[in-house]
Amino acid sequence: MVDLHHDLRVRWDRSATAVNGDRTGEFVLTVAESEAAGIALEQVEPGVVKLPAAYVHPRFGSGMRSVLLKATLDLLRDDGYQVIPVSPYVTSWIQDHPGYADLVK
Structure with a gap:
């Protein structure tokens, strides 16, 4: 779990279908223990x-x-991952933040 600010936390929920430690699952942003947002990942x-999504x-x-997408991309970058943005929101966000364009495969 990553603390972004006092009550903001990012949690990784690994999918039951994930094998060999892959990144299939979801990053979830919680605000004061309530689920606020999620980003789905499929390795x-x-x-x-x-x-x-x-x-x-x-x-x-x-x-x-x-906030969650930025944190997710930062964590993926730190772990050496590239991304294929399928969600229109993710695609648009990366286009608006060219510092993340290098992550796109």
């Missing part, structure tokens, strides 16, 4: 994950999804 080959709970603003 397609060693070191490469698809990002097929990004969601935000309606009671939180879309800014939470951006």
Whole structure:
């Protein structure tokens, strides 16, 4: 779990279908213990994950999804991963933040 700010935390939930420690699952952003946003990941080959979905709970603003996506991409970069953005939100966010373009496979 990564603490971003006092009540903001990022948690990794590994999928039951994940094998050999791959990154199939979901990063979840919690705010004061409530789930605020999520980013789904599907590992397609060693070191490469698809990002097929990004969601935000309606009671939180879309800014939470951006916070989680940035944290997710930073963690994936630190772990040496590349990404295939499938979600329109993820694709658009990366286009708006060119510092993350190097992660796109």
